[in-house]
Structures are given as C-alpha cells and as structure tokens.
Amino acid sequence: MGVEGIGARVTRKEDKRFLTGKGRYVDDMVVPGMKFAAFVRSPHAHAKIKSIDLSAAKDMPGVIDVLEGKAMQEDGIGNLICGWMIHSKDGSPMNMGAWRPLAYDTVRYVGDAVAIVVADSQAEARDAAEAVVVDYEPLPHVTEALTALQDGQPQIHPEAKNNLIYDWEIGDQAATEAALATAAHITEIEITNNRLSPNPMEPRAALGIYDTAEDHYTCYTTSQNPHAARLVMSAFYNVAPENKLRVIAPDVGGGFGSKIYIYPEEITCLWASRKTGVPVKWNSDRTEAFLTDAHGRDHVSQVKMAFDANNRITALKVETTANFGAYMSLFSSAVPTYLYATLLSGQYNIPAIHAEVKAVYTNTVPVDAYRGAGRPEATYLLERTVETAARELGMSPAELRRINFIREFPHQTPVIMNYDTGDYEASLNAAMEAADWNGFEARRAEAASRGKKRGIGMSCYIEACGIAPSAAVGSLGAGVGLWESAEVRVNAVGTVEILTGSHSHGQGHETTFAQLVSERLGMPISNVNIVHGDTDKVQMGMGTYGSRSGAVGMSAIVKALDKVEAKAKKLAAHLLEADESDIVIEDGQVKVAGTDKALQWFELTLAAYTAHNLPEGMEPGLKEGAFYDPSNFTFPAGCYICEVEVDPETGVTDIVQFVAADDFGNIINPMIVEGQVHGGIAQGIGQAMLEGVHYDPDTGQLITASYMDYAMPRADVLPSFEVSHQNTPCPGNPLGLKGCGEAGAIGSPPAFMNAVTDAIGNNNLTMPATPQKVWEAVNRI
Amino acid sequence: MTKVTLTVNGRKMSGECADRTLLSTFIRENLGLTGTHVGCDTTQCGVCVVHMDGKSVKSCTILAAQANGSEITTIEGLSKGDELHPVQAAFKEHHGLQCGFCTPGMVMAATDIIRRHGGNLDEKTVRAELEGNLCRCTGYHNIVKAVLAANAEMYGAKQAAE
Amino acid sequence: MYETTYHRASSVDEAVSLLGKAEDGKFLAGGMTLIATMKQRLAAPSDLVDLRHIDAMKGISVNGRSVRIGAGTCHYDVASSAELRAVCPALCDLASHIGDPHVRHMGTIGGSVANNDPAADYPSAVLALNMTVITNKREIAADDFFKGLFETALEEDEIITAFSFEAPEKAAYAKFANPASRYAMAGVFVAKNGGDVRVAVTGAGSDGVFRHAGMEQALASHWSADAVAGIHVDAEDMLSDLHGTSEYRAHLVKVMAKRAVAAAG
Known part of the structure; x- marks a missing residue:
C-alpha cells in the first residue's frame, strides 16, 4: 500500500472548496438572462381541476410568463414513468396511472404541481404563483395504504382498482405453510416501518437553459445520476434527443436516494426555458421539499416466524402492504419487491420463506428508495422478529441468532439471493466485546438506582449492494442495465483524469477513486482528477445509489486501468528492450524488474503521445475506457449494538452507547468508510427515535411539512459511535469491495428499538419511539 | 428599494435590494458569495450562518436592511489567503464534512462556539451548542471531533503565545 | 415574504412616530419570530419599524x-x-x-x-x-x-x-423541549420569595402561559419536589398535537415542576 493508495486514511481532495465556500451547487449557478421559477401546487389531497386562470398572475410585476400542463402536453412532453416492471402473482402487469409533470385534470396529493411561473426574482415568482386561480372540485381522499385497499375508498387512478398497483409474491408458499403447521414455536408480530422524508440538506434545484440558435438544452440538476436523467428525459419525456440535451449535476448536497429520480420540476424548467426564451432556475424551499421529494419506507407487515424444538428457524411468512403515494416514482416498484423481499433470509439459514407484497396508491407524496431502499425494511422486520422470538423462547438474543447463522458459503436463500461470502459470527463477537455485552446487567442495576431504565439491543443485518448483473435485473423487470462505465485518460505529462459514471454527492469519490489510481500507477493523488456529473464529459453512467460506486463504479475504473497498464507495459517493454512480463509500475517509474533499467512515468506517457517510437501496430496515446457489469450482488453484513437509558417519567431515551461492527470486504479509505457508517447510523436512529411523516387522515394535509414538526436528529441527541470492521473480501469484484453507504441506516433502527423495548419491558412500540410513545408504553405495563 | 452597505470579509460592499430581501439572498445574489447556503424556511438548519458584528447569526432570518451598516464575515472570509483557518483545517483533518452543504454554516457556528467558550469545551457542550445546525451526512461524530480539535489547537496556540 | 417597507428607529419616540405613519406596521425586535413568520407568508405588515438600534x-x-x-x-x-x-x-x-x-x-x-x-x-x-x-x-x-x-x-x-x-430567594426553570422544533412543550418556572410562591407554565396550556394555583399553594406550605407530585394538572386545559397529547402535556407539567423545584434547591 502506498501512502495514498488503497487502505490509506488520506484526507479528502474535495474538502478545500467546501470549507472555503467555493462549492458549486445548482442554486449557485448564475447564467446571463436567468429568471426564477415558482410552482403552483395543489392545496388539496385529491381534487378535479375544473379550470385554471393564469391571467391575473401574468399581469403581476416582474412576471415573464405563466405556463400550465395542457400546453405542456400539447408540446408532446410525456408523463413520468416507473422504470421497473413488476407482475402480480396472477401474472398481470402492474397497474400504473398517469403522472403528468403539471397536472391539468386531477391533482392527487397536496403539493402536486399545476403551473409554473417565471419571473425576474424568486419573490416575484412566488407572489404571482399565489395569483394563479385554480378552480378545484375536491374529491374524497385516502392517505393510509391499508384503508386505501378497502372497498368504497376513493379511487385514485382508474387503472388501479381498489388502488392496488400489484399483488406480488416470492418464495415457496406450500413449504412455508407446512413448516408453520408443524412448528414448535411461532412468533407472530405486526411490523410497521414508518414513512420518512429524506432531507438532504441541499434542497432540490433545477436550471433549464434552452439555446435557440443550437436548438440545444442544458439542465443543471441536483441529481445522483445525471446520465439516467438525460436518458429518461430524452427517451420518455420527449424533452429533446440525447445529443440535444446536456445534463449537469455539479456539487450536490446529499441525496440519500431522493435525488435519483427525475421529478416534474426539472422537466418543466427545461420546457419553460424553451417557451419563454430565458434560462429558468427553480430552487425548492424546505416545505416544498417535504411536499414533493420522494418519501421513503411506509410498510405495514404481518409476520410469522416458525421454530423447531431446537430453536432453529424453519420458516418465515410475511405479508406486506407498501404505500406508494399518489404516483409511481422511478424505482418505486422495485423497492418493496426485489430490494426488500429478497433479503428476508437475513443472516439466517431459513429453509422456507414466503412473502406477499401489496403496493397501494394513496393521496400522498410518491414513495421511492431512501437510504437502504427495502433492505432497512427487511432488516427491521427480521431483527425485531428474532428479538421478540428470543424473549418468547427465553433465550439470549445473541445465542438465538448465533445458532441460526448461515455458516457455509456460497449460500442460496429461498428468495433469489446467493450470498457469496461472510462471517456473521465475527461481527457479532466483535460488537459484543466492544459493547461489553457481558457487563450490561451491572450497568442496568446502576441505572435503576438512578431511576433510569437501561436496555440493550442488537441487530444482525445483511444487505445487497452493487445491484446487478444487468441481465439478471433485466429478467426481473428493470428498464435499465446496472453496469458502470469509466474512462482513464493519461495525459502526455503523466497526470490522469478519470471519467466516471458514478456521481459523488458526499461520498468522497474524488479522493477514493484517485487512491485507486495512486495504488495502480504509483502516483500521488494530487496528480489525479476525477470527472463526473456531466453528460458532455462522461459518455454514459448509471450514477450513485445502492452503495454501488465502489463495487461497480471502481470496478469499471479497474478494468480501464488494466487496459492502460497493459498498453503502458507493452510500450515500456519496447522502449526498455525488455520482456513485457518483467515490467513493473511503481513509485512514479516504469521499471524492468531486477534491473536498474527504468523510465520515469512521464517519460513513458510522453512517448505514448509523441509516438516517435511505438511498437509495431500500437496506436498513439494512452486512454482507455471500460464498462463493468457485475456478476452478482455484494453482501455487506454486520452487527450493531445499542444501549439506552429511558427516563420513565418523561419517556425520553438517551443513547448511552452505540457499537457497529461491519464487514464491507476490503476498504479503500477507512476514514471515509467510517464517516459513511456514522451518517447512516444517525439516519437510522433518526427513523427509530425521531422522524416520521404524518398526514392528517381527515384533511389529507401533510402535518410534518417543516422542521417545526419533522424531528431531525441533531448533535445533542446522538452519541459518538464506536465503529470496527471485519473483512471477508468480496470474491465477485476485482477490489473485493462490498459497499458501505447504507449499512448504518439498515442496521441501526432495530438495534435501537430492541434496546428501548428491552429497557421498558414492553415490546409493543412502533417507530419513531418518541418520548410520548415511550412514556405511554412504560405506563401500559 | 433600499441601498444596503455592509463591510463583508473586510471589504465595503453595497447593493440595491427590495426591503423584503433577506441577508442570505443579498449575500448570495447581490454580492455573489454563494458559500452561504439556505436549507430551510424555519430558522432551524443553520446552513446560512454568518457572523454579524462578530457574532454568529442566521442570515436567512435577517433582512439585508436590518444588517445595513454592519460587519459581516462569511465562509469566504474566514481563512487568511490560501491557508485554512484552524476550524476549517480541523474539519478536513477529521472528515467533518461529506456533501459540504451544511459545512459553511457548521464552520461559522463552530468558530463562534470556540470564541465564546474560550477553550473550555467538552463533547457534551459542543453537541449542545450545535443545536442550531443540522447535518444529514456525518451523524455529527466527526464534526464534534473537529470542533474539539480546533478548540485545542486554537486555545493551545493562544496559551503558548501568552 | 410579501413586500414590506423597512424603517430603522434610533429612539422609542421615533419608533412610535414611524409606526403611526404606517398603514399596517409592526415593530421589529430581533425578528427571530416575525421575520420567520413573514417568510412563511403568514404575516404581511406593510412596514417594519426596527427597534434593534435603540x-x-x-x-x-x-x-x-x-x-x-x-x-x-x-x-x-x-x-x-x-x-x-x-x-x-x-x-x-x-x-x-x-x-x-x-x-x-x-x-x-x-x-x-x-x-x-x-x-x-x-x-x-x-x-x-x-x-x-x-x-x-x-x-x-x-x-x-x-x-x-x-x-x-x-x-x-x-x-x-x-x-x-x-430577584427571588429561589427560582428555577425546567423545560421539556419539542423533539422537532425545540420550543417548550412544557416549561415550568418556579420562584419563591418568603411565603410567596409563583409557578408559571408555558408551552402546555391551550390558552398560553398560565400560573398554577394548586402548585403554588402546595409549594407555599411545603417547598419540595414531592409537594407538587400530588397536585392535579387538568389535561383539558392543555394543548394537544402530533408531539404530545393533552394528557402527556399535563403529566409533563408536573414532572417539570418537580424538577424545577428540585433544581431551585
């Protein structure tokens, strides 16, 4: 390992610009003639639009134009799509209703966009938006998924009878029922996974620029995957052909899934720029973000877990209802199916599993992938169920898990996944030791002497990252392939540019990707630039989500580096009159092993470009590209232990210790990986302790529409975290990486909830475990 | 319209704006200093924190006109030349930032915390003092470490000089 | 925020005179609530008279x-x-x-x-x-x-x-903060001056801040945290919302009162 190579804890190249205010986010972009947009949004959860009168708004000061959805449809702009086809168990395709970028006949949730105002300033645009007169005929609404499925409830889309989008299944129902029928013990539990708002600190924004002379569009957008945005906007929304549309995602202030999707606003800004002839910038405020950013989670599940007389799990039966909101967002259909139910075996050897998932329309914000996307739901369900079973069986929760662990790899689960490697006990042991599990009872007694209820809880999670291979996801209904691309450009002076289809919005790719080059080519990371986020610079890419940038994105760079290295060695062998197999690249030199013959790296690269003396048939230059399509998912796993103290008088929970033991395979930069784990844990604790999207069922209004009511984790409610790594390298990719971006958010909610329910001696508690709910649970005993 | 004159990062700067213009908007749009961000509408997230007359304030909840005549320090004015301010350096050293969006507000808040506590800081105090600054990426772990490290660096340096 | 006109006063008299000339003016102190409310377009004063420079x-x-x-x-x-x-x-x-x-x-x-x-x-x-x-x-x-x-x-x-x-002989404030907004969900200020005890509650009451006579009497006769434990706080007088039912708030008022008395010593 070089000082800046793989495994080195180097500080980040990108930090200086963020620390000095020189980051460039979409809302920082200013172009000549730029005007500002505001959207007119539905105040109703469900209503017919009888008429829209734009005239008063058009007369407001500073207004350039006001545009509505009918005109957009007449211009051929298409409806928003869901990119993953799911079939119900009866074989029928999912029932998808139309999602218009600007609604003109029906609005289906509070915040549904109806019109766009373009004006000289944001304040004037907002003034004028209030002057748009929309005549609504309110319709009955429904916000809860279980209610929406019942007869007699409002019908949200004509295509989906009883609001059912699909009724999907996976696994072996007969085997599962048979195991349940002969079980020595069955643990039965209802699991609710609360609805969340992602809340990256940077609100979404879009800047649409139409160039009349070139008939060309540029879109600056807060995106995790600008190439997918261009593809979808071009192929499905008919904004422009791909060669006439450039999408740029510059610095992006966090995503967590919510910036994967293509929303109405960026499409509308592009279209509005063509209609008005001026660049149009829209920047969401936080309330708009709560009202329109795709929400996450929102599952209710009935669970039965069967055990034999030796406390081994024999079957798992799950019935889940998933709230999709008012429209099917881009990846929504995959989240509660292939990203969720395929992980229901967890770390355990479960012979029979059957899961049914009903996807349901409601009059709420569309729901899609949010940090973890399906795997947190699966992990929470399993880990709360196993913990409950341990309590019912009178077993130590660690022991019950231990005897059910999968120990041989590869392991084929009954729900598609084939786990390649892992050592679950190693993480369990590491976490228990770090948490001083055995000393807990003494700490509990000490806390009791202070009037506090102390509890401890664990969770053993597994997840699947690096989602692919493309052929496999294609056969499961995905509309795209999930490979990644990279290009390595070695300049004549030897410095390197890496063009990647991955997108960094906090993950530190500019550093870790450069570390890989440093490792391979023996140069300092300051000689490596990472280029990403611009469809004019990087040819194609699938973006960053699902913890895929290491396992898939860096694997593509490795493939391209392999080609660069091969060519460099061939050229070096020619120049140094040596055998290709004797050439080594290290410390900025290209050497003949075992001799003092060497070229400086820059001498070699210059030779590649001067092309005065190349081997027979070699093309000049040193630049290679590659696409990498993975052979399997990767399977990060670990064990988290949370220890809490509950104040029984107020219901306030204090997290006194949080331990994470993760197996991410090999690690490029431990500092960055630890940071990812910290942030993930905070989001998981946020879900478990504080956060919850709340609609008023009577009015359909979003109550948690600002930080006044949506409780975000702040520094003073979180502890410092104790993080360690175990390592079983992933055999499926060249670097042995598994992915670390989501683990924290996946593993932490059940650990927290198991700890709180242990503390209060009452298992009947749902997330978020707010002080009021904990206080009530304490007093229900 | 109001003419607003501020001393920003040591330089006198003026601009015309509507009376309803927020200080954050004035700094970003009139002065072109886009390091100061806006992340919420309810004065809670703290990504807009700047120093006004030496004290940390939320520039999204102050009119530019209210600030007229004051001295403002933004994230762009914290470091001297090319050298990072000790708080900035500590955030880099301890990986106290990821996406960078909350970072300017965090750094300006941290600088103010250290100023007010004069070296006397512990983890609990830092966490309590960060109540007005949200971060969604770091879980605050490394931010807290960075503030404590910067405090030790700045206070240690001050003691050594005395 | 709607349009408004800003004025800066350098004396109280000037402030009053400026407000007198305004159509629908408001005094602006620190602005931490007023500006925030105006940003949400929930208030639209024609004029603001800034008191911060007096x-x-x-x-x-x-x-x-x-x-x-x-x-x-x-x-x-x-x-x-x-x-x-x-x-x-x-x-x-x-x-x-x-x-x-x-x-x-x-x-x-x-x-x-x-x-x-x-x-x-x-x-x-x-x-x-x-x-x-x-x-x-x-x-x-x-x-x-x-x-x-x-x-x-x-x-x-x-x-x-x-x-x-x-200044009283003894006083303390105990606050239970809303987990989201951090405003008081139940804040109790207790003060003792000889036999005179005052207990004021904020954040919880459906009619705003109020004094609790029952607690004041109990504490006047016996200044101790235990003295308020048995006092009834009527849930019907309490706010109820997503973060706390009126029953929970009534309970919190009692707990915060106990803690305030204990802290006051």
Whole structure:
C-alpha cells in the first residue's frame, strides 16, 4: 500500500472548496438572462381541476410568463414513468396511472404541481404563483395504504382498482405453510416501518437553459445520476434527443436516494426555458421539499416466524402492504419487491420463506428508495422478529441468532439471493466485546438506582449492494442495465483524469477513486482528477445509489486501468528492450524488474503521445475506457449494538452507547468508510427515535411539512459511535469491495428499538419511539 | 428599494435590494458569495450562518436592511489567503464534512462556539451548542471531533503565545 | 415574504412616530419570530419599524436584588450576564435554552414577551418572577399582561422598553423541549420569595402561559419536589398535537415542576 493508495486514511481532495465556500451547487449557478421559477401546487389531497386562470398572475410585476400542463402536453412532453416492471402473482402487469409533470385534470396529493411561473426574482415568482386561480372540485381522499385497499375508498387512478398497483409474491408458499403447521414455536408480530422524508440538506434545484440558435438544452440538476436523467428525459419525456440535451449535476448536497429520480420540476424548467426564451432556475424551499421529494419506507407487515424444538428457524411468512403515494416514482416498484423481499433470509439459514407484497396508491407524496431502499425494511422486520422470538423462547438474543447463522458459503436463500461470502459470527463477537455485552446487567442495576431504565439491543443485518448483473435485473423487470462505465485518460505529462459514471454527492469519490489510481500507477493523488456529473464529459453512467460506486463504479475504473497498464507495459517493454512480463509500475517509474533499467512515468506517457517510437501496430496515446457489469450482488453484513437509558417519567431515551461492527470486504479509505457508517447510523436512529411523516387522515394535509414538526436528529441527541470492521473480501469484484453507504441506516433502527423495548419491558412500540410513545408504553405495563 | 452597505470579509460592499430581501439572498445574489447556503424556511438548519458584528447569526432570518451598516464575515472570509483557518483545517483533518452543504454554516457556528467558550469545551457542550445546525451526512461524530480539535489547537496556540 | 417597507428607529419616540405613519406596521425586535413568520407568508405588515438600534432599550442593571432588563437585550446577553446570574441564575438558564446560539444572538426578551407565543420560554419567567412590564406609556403588572395565545395588554403603538423585578430567594426553570422544533412543550418556572410562591407554565396550556394555583399553594406550605407530585394538572386545559397529547402535556407539567423545584434547591 502506498501512502495514498488503497487502505490509506488520506484526507479528502474535495474538502478545500467546501470549507472555503467555493462549492458549486445548482442554486449557485448564475447564467446571463436567468429568471426564477415558482410552482403552483395543489392545496388539496385529491381534487378535479375544473379550470385554471393564469391571467391575473401574468399581469403581476416582474412576471415573464405563466405556463400550465395542457400546453405542456400539447408540446408532446410525456408523463413520468416507473422504470421497473413488476407482475402480480396472477401474472398481470402492474397497474400504473398517469403522472403528468403539471397536472391539468386531477391533482392527487397536496403539493402536486399545476403551473409554473417565471419571473425576474424568486419573490416575484412566488407572489404571482399565489395569483394563479385554480378552480378545484375536491374529491374524497385516502392517505393510509391499508384503508386505501378497502372497498368504497376513493379511487385514485382508474387503472388501479381498489388502488392496488400489484399483488406480488416470492418464495415457496406450500413449504412455508407446512413448516408453520408443524412448528414448535411461532412468533407472530405486526411490523410497521414508518414513512420518512429524506432531507438532504441541499434542497432540490433545477436550471433549464434552452439555446435557440443550437436548438440545444442544458439542465443543471441536483441529481445522483445525471446520465439516467438525460436518458429518461430524452427517451420518455420527449424533452429533446440525447445529443440535444446536456445534463449537469455539479456539487450536490446529499441525496440519500431522493435525488435519483427525475421529478416534474426539472422537466418543466427545461420546457419553460424553451417557451419563454430565458434560462429558468427553480430552487425548492424546505416545505416544498417535504411536499414533493420522494418519501421513503411506509410498510405495514404481518409476520410469522416458525421454530423447531431446537430453536432453529424453519420458516418465515410475511405479508406486506407498501404505500406508494399518489404516483409511481422511478424505482418505486422495485423497492418493496426485489430490494426488500429478497433479503428476508437475513443472516439466517431459513429453509422456507414466503412473502406477499401489496403496493397501494394513496393521496400522498410518491414513495421511492431512501437510504437502504427495502433492505432497512427487511432488516427491521427480521431483527425485531428474532428479538421478540428470543424473549418468547427465553433465550439470549445473541445465542438465538448465533445458532441460526448461515455458516457455509456460497449460500442460496429461498428468495433469489446467493450470498457469496461472510462471517456473521465475527461481527457479532466483535460488537459484543466492544459493547461489553457481558457487563450490561451491572450497568442496568446502576441505572435503576438512578431511576433510569437501561436496555440493550442488537441487530444482525445483511444487505445487497452493487445491484446487478444487468441481465439478471433485466429478467426481473428493470428498464435499465446496472453496469458502470469509466474512462482513464493519461495525459502526455503523466497526470490522469478519470471519467466516471458514478456521481459523488458526499461520498468522497474524488479522493477514493484517485487512491485507486495512486495504488495502480504509483502516483500521488494530487496528480489525479476525477470527472463526473456531466453528460458532455462522461459518455454514459448509471450514477450513485445502492452503495454501488465502489463495487461497480471502481470496478469499471479497474478494468480501464488494466487496459492502460497493459498498453503502458507493452510500450515500456519496447522502449526498455525488455520482456513485457518483467515490467513493473511503481513509485512514479516504469521499471524492468531486477534491473536498474527504468523510465520515469512521464517519460513513458510522453512517448505514448509523441509516438516517435511505438511498437509495431500500437496506436498513439494512452486512454482507455471500460464498462463493468457485475456478476452478482455484494453482501455487506454486520452487527450493531445499542444501549439506552429511558427516563420513565418523561419517556425520553438517551443513547448511552452505540457499537457497529461491519464487514464491507476490503476498504479503500477507512476514514471515509467510517464517516459513511456514522451518517447512516444517525439516519437510522433518526427513523427509530425521531422522524416520521404524518398526514392528517381527515384533511389529507401533510402535518410534518417543516422542521417545526419533522424531528431531525441533531448533535445533542446522538452519541459518538464506536465503529470496527471485519473483512471477508468480496470474491465477485476485482477490489473485493462490498459497499458501505447504507449499512448504518439498515442496521441501526432495530438495534435501537430492541434496546428501548428491552429497557421498558414492553415490546409493543412502533417507530419513531418518541418520548410520548415511550412514556405511554412504560405506563401500559 | 433600499441601498444596503455592509463591510463583508473586510471589504465595503453595497447593493440595491427590495426591503423584503433577506441577508442570505443579498449575500448570495447581490454580492455573489454563494458559500452561504439556505436549507430551510424555519430558522432551524443553520446552513446560512454568518457572523454579524462578530457574532454568529442566521442570515436567512435577517433582512439585508436590518444588517445595513454592519460587519459581516462569511465562509469566504474566514481563512487568511490560501491557508485554512484552524476550524476549517480541523474539519478536513477529521472528515467533518461529506456533501459540504451544511459545512459553511457548521464552520461559522463552530468558530463562534470556540470564541465564546474560550477553550473550555467538552463533547457534551459542543453537541449542545450545535443545536442550531443540522447535518444529514456525518451523524455529527466527526464534526464534534473537529470542533474539539480546533478548540485545542486554537486555545493551545493562544496559551503558548501568552 | 410579501413586500414590506423597512424603517430603522434610533429612539422609542421615533419608533412610535414611524409606526403611526404606517398603514399596517409592526415593530421589529430581533425578528427571530416575525421575520420567520413573514417568510412563511403568514404575516404581511406593510412596514417594519426596527427597534434593534435603540440603545436605551438595551442592557441589564442589578441594584441589590432589584433587576432591570432592557427589552432590547438579546437572549445571549441575558444568559451570559454575570451580574444577573449572581442574583437570579434561573433567568440566565432559561435564556440559555431559547432557540439556538445564533437565534440567541438576535432574539430579544422584549420581542419574545410582546409576541406571547404559547411555546415561548420568557412569558413563564415574567409571570413567575412577577415582573413589571415597562412600556413607553405605562407599567403593567405581569398578571395583567398576558391575554391568551399571541395576545397581550399592549396597545398597537406601545413598546415594551424594559422589565423590572425583585430577584427571588429561589427560582428555577425546567423545560421539556419539542423533539422537532425545540420550543417548550412544557416549561415550568418556579420562584419563591418568603411565603410567596409563583409557578408559571408555558408551552402546555391551550390558552398560553398560565400560573398554577394548586402548585403554588402546595409549594407555599411545603417547598419540595414531592409537594407538587400530588397536585392535579387538568389535561383539558392543555394543548394537544402530533408531539404530545393533552394528557402527556399535563403529566409533563408536573414532572417539570418537580424538577424545577428540585433544581431551585
């Protein structure tokens, strides 16, 4: 390992610009003639639009134009799509209703966009938006998924009878029922996974620029995957052909899934720029973000877990209802199916599993992938169920898990996944030791002497990252392939540019990707630039989500580096009159092993470009590209232990210790990986302790529409975290990486909830475990 | 319209704006200093924190006109030349930032915390003092470490000089 | 935010005169609530008269146990006043938990009290410390000042200039903060001066800040945390929302009262 190579804890190249205010986010972009947009949004959860009168708004000061959805449809702009086809168990395709970028006949949730105002300033645009007169005929609404499925409830889309989008299944129902029928013990539990708002600190924004002379569009957008945005906007929304549309995602202030999707606003800004002839910038405020950013989670599940007389799990039966909101967002259909139910075996050897998932329309914000996307739901369900079973069986929760662990790899689960490697006990042991599990009872007694209820809880999670291979996801209904691309450009002076289809919005790719080059080519990371986020610079890419940038994105760079290295060695062998197999690249030199013959790296690269003396048939230059399509998912796993103290008088929970033991395979930069784990844990604790999207069922209004009511984790409610790594390298990719971006958010909610329910001696508690709910649970005993 | 004159990062700067213009908007749009961000509408997230007359304030909840005549320090004015301010350096050293969006507000808040506590800081105090600054990426772990490290660096340096 | 016109006053008289000329003007103190409300387009004053540059309204003076705090004094200055802490640390502690450090640099005691937000902290201190609210027109006793949610005895062109009170023997404030907004969900300020005990509750009551007679009597006869434990707090008088039912708030009022008494010693 070089000082800046793989495994080195180097500080980040990108930090200086963020620390000095020189980051460039979409809302920082200013172009000549730029005007500002505001959207007119539905105040109703469900209503017919009888008429829209734009005239008063058009007369407001500073207004350039006001545009509505009918005109957009007449211009051929298409409806928003869901990119993953799911079939119900009866074989029928999912029932998808139309999602218009600007609604003109029906609005289906509070915040549904109806019109766009373009004006000289944001304040004037907002003034004028209030002057748009929309005549609504309110319709009955429904916000809860279980209610929406019942007869007699409002019908949200004509295509989906009883609001059912699909009724999907996976696994072996007969085997599962048979195991349940002969079980020595069955643990039965209802699991609710609360609805969340992602809340990256940077609100979404879009800047649409139409160039009349070139008939060309540029879109600056807060995106995790600008190439997918261009593809979808071009192929499905008919904004422009791909060669006439450039999408740029510059610095992006966090995503967590919510910036994967293509929303109405960026499409509308592009279209509005063509209609008005001026660049149009829209920047969401936080309330708009709560009202329109795709929400996450929102599952209710009935669970039965069967055990034999030796406390081994024999079957798992799950019935889940998933709230999709008012429209099917881009990846929504995959989240509660292939990203969720395929992980229901967890770390355990479960012979029979059957899961049914009903996807349901409601009059709420569309729901899609949010940090973890399906795997947190699966992990929470399993880990709360196993913990409950341990309590019912009178077993130590660690022991019950231990005897059910999968120990041989590869392991084929009954729900598609084939786990390649892992050592679950190693993480369990590491976490228990770090948490001083055995000393807990003494700490509990000490806390009791202070009037506090102390509890401890664990969770053993597994997840699947690096989602692919493309052929496999294609056969499961995905509309795209999930490979990644990279290009390595070695300049004549030897410095390197890496063009990647991955997108960094906090993950530190500019550093870790450069570390890989440093490792391979023996140069300092300051000689490596990472280029990403611009469809004019990087040819194609699938973006960053699902913890895929290491396992898939860096694997593509490795493939391209392999080609660069091969060519460099061939050229070096020619120049140094040596055998290709004797050439080594290290410390900025290209050497003949075992001799003092060497070229400086820059001498070699210059030779590649001067092309005065190349081997027979070699093309000049040193630049290679590659696409990498993975052979399997990767399977990060670990064990988290949370220890809490509950104040029984107020219901306030204090997290006194949080331990994470993760197996991410090999690690490029431990500092960055630890940071990812910290942030993930905070989001998981946020879900478990504080956060919850709340609609008023009577009015359909979003109550948690600002930080006044949506409780975000702040520094003073979180502890410092104790993080360690175990390592079983992933055999499926060249670097042995598994992915670390989501683990924290996946593993932490059940650990927290198991700890709180242990503390209060009452298992009947749902997330978020707010002080009021904990206080009530304490007093229900 | 109001003419607003501020001393920003040591330089006198003026601009015309509507009376309803927020200080954050004035700094970003009139002065072109886009390091100061806006992340919420309810004065809670703290990504807009700047120093006004030496004290940390939320520039999204102050009119530019209210600030007229004051001295403002933004994230762009914290470091001297090319050298990072000790708080900035500590955030880099301890990986106290990821996406960078909350970072300017965090750094300006941290600088103010250290100023007010004069070296006397512990983890609990830092966490309590960060109540007005949200971060969604770091879980605050490394931010807290960075503030404590910067405090030790700045206070240690001050003691050594005395 | 809707359009508005900004004025800066350098004296109380000038402020009153500026407001008099406005169509629908409002005084602007620190602005931590008013500007925030205007940003949400929930308030639309035609004019704002900024009081922040009136020096006469700032500062804390302590004379023996008599305290006078200028209405324009920001929360940070109240929280960090050594003089005030020497005679009434409870008020410093209260101020040190309002909003966050940045808000405390701008928000003022006068602005907070004049706004009378049911979840604000200061109104409980005004009532429990039996402050005299001094305005440009008169002196108003604390018990006559608060008139329900966001309502006070202030006339439209009346400006709070200062607060005065005698520091009690013992006092403390205990606050249960809303997990989202961090405003008080139940804040209880207790103060004891000889046999005179005052208990004021903020954040919980459906009619804003209020004194709790039952607790005051119990504490007057026996100053101890246990004394309030048995006192009934009526849930029907409490706010109820996503974060806390009226029953929970009623319970919290009792717990916070106990903790405040314990902290006061």
